[in-house]
Amino acid sequence: MEPFTYERASTPELASGSLESALARMGNERTVQGRWPAEYLAGGTTLIDLMKLEVMRPRHLVDLGELRETHGSIKVGVDGLKIGALATMAQTAEHPDIARNYPVIAQSLVLAASAQLRNMATLGGNVLQRTRCNYFRDVSWQACNKRNPGSGCAALEGVNRLHAVLGGSQDCIATYPGDFAQALTALDATIEVLGPNGTRTMAFVDVHRMPGTTPNIETNLAPGEVITVFNVPAGPWTRRSLYLKIRDRQSYEFALASAAVALDMADGVVRGARIALGGVATVPWRARESEAMLAGKSLDEQGAKAAARAAFADAKAREHNAYKIALGQETLVRALLQAATMEA
Ligand code: SF4
Numbered sequence: 130m131e132p133f134t135y136e137r138a139s140t141p142e143l144a145s146g147s148l149e150s151a152l153a154r155m156g157n158e159r160t161v162q163g164r165w166p167a168e169y170l171a172g173g174t175t176l177i178d179l180m181k182l183e184v185m186r187p188r189h190l191v192d193l194g195e196l197r198e199t200h201g202s203i204k205v206g207v208d209g210l211k212i213g214a215l216a217t218m219a220q221t222a223e224h225p226d227i228a229r230n231y232p233v234i235a236q237s238l239v240l241a242a243s244a245q246l247r248n249m250a251t252l253g254g255n256v257l258q259r260t261r262c263n264y265f266r267d268v269s270w271q272a273c274n275k276r277n278p279g280s281g282c283a284a285l286e287g288v289n290r291l292h293a294v295l296g297g298s299q300d301c302i303a304t305y306p307g308d309f310a311q312a313l314t315a316l317d318a319t320i321e322v323l324g325p326n327g328t329r330t331m332a333f334v335d336v337h338r339m340p341g342t343t344p345n346i347e348t349n350l351a352p353g354e355v356i357t358v359f360n361v362p363a364g365p366w367t368r369r370s371l372y373l374k375i376r377d378r379q380s381y382e383f384a385l386a387s388a389a390v391a392l393d394m395a396d397g398v399v400r401g402a403r404i405a406l407g408g409v410a411t412v413p414w415r416a417r418e419s420e421a422m423l424a425g426k427s428l429d430e431q432g433a434k435a436a437a438r439a440a441f442a443d444a445k446a447r448e449h450n451a452y453k454i455a456l457g458q459e460t461l462v463r464a465l466l467q468a469a470t471m472e473a
Contacts, residue, residue, distance in 0.1 A: 149353040172250040209363040214253030233370035237312040260303035290449040296411035301344030310413040311389035314405035324354030337412035366391040373464040384408030388464035416440040
């Protein structure tokens with residue numbers, strides 16, 4: 130791990146100000162990894178890992194740990210959930226209202242990581258976790274546009290079994306690794322962000338960027354901005370929701386394919402479907418074509434299969450990951466049929 134300076138922030142405003150002034154001191158230049166040279170530290174379960182691997186080499190850290198008391202609470206209201214970005218995964222997954230009324234959220238968090246990690250990791254850090262592409266995480270590989278812009282992509286012609294079939298580009302096909310983000314995407318969540326220019330709200334679905342020609346730039350957050358709150362609107366679909374995750378082994382593994390599904394149904398007919406896919410795409414993937422196909426119809430196996438095919442109509446397979454198209458479709462079919470049997 131390379132040396133870095135460290136400070137603790139006692140308010141989000143001070144945190145944002147500290148990061149901004151650190152960036153200004155360093156000339157706002159991006160590091161060779163394409164990231165900013167100063168980073169926020171929350172639970173540390175991704176950042177410290179990547180710093181040890183020297184994949185990320187920030188020169189300054191602003192620790193948000195002291196803000197957990199004030200920015201880690203969960204409020205449940207008639208309008209929905211308001212969850213502080215420093216709430217832990219465990220705290221959120223175990224919240225009785227979330228487990229009962231927003232099961233897709235609780236399930237996505239429980240299935241995401243071990244109990245130890247869930248106790249440490251914050252929601253803000255969780256949604257910003259970085260890809261598990263082995264070429265990205267192993268600095269002995271030169272060709273990785275995400276880590277080293279302009280160097281190429283070793284995965285395109287390499288071992289790409291775990292890589293994305295949706296949303297990739299000629300410069301990067303890395304899979305977005307998280308689970309919770311799919312639940313937020315399906316539920317139309319928004320986030321509150323604090324930065325040098327004040328606060329703003331953005332749709333969660335707009336946070337992550339597809340790689341395009343700049344895979345090193347992964348989000349639409351500006352330098353110095355920090356997520357402070359996740360807002361999840363209430364609706365007749367949240368109770369009939371679930372997260373299905375398929376992986377190489379049953380515990381503590383990243384998704385090969387996953388589906389977050391929330392259904393609003395009446396008399397067996399889908400009034401509205403909300404679907405986000407994971408494990409198969411470069412960003413949390415909202416499957417709007419599938420949603421449109423399901424709306425206004427009874428949900429049976431044939432309809433679910435047609436909707437799943439629509440989700441993967443533009444999928445592009447590489448040498449080792451073509452199986453993800455069939456697996457992703459089957460995962461969505463199972464998730465839809467299972468959700469349709471739930472009580473609302
Ligand atoms: Fe790097 Fe993306 Fe290629 Fe992986 S897929 S080697 S992260 S550029």
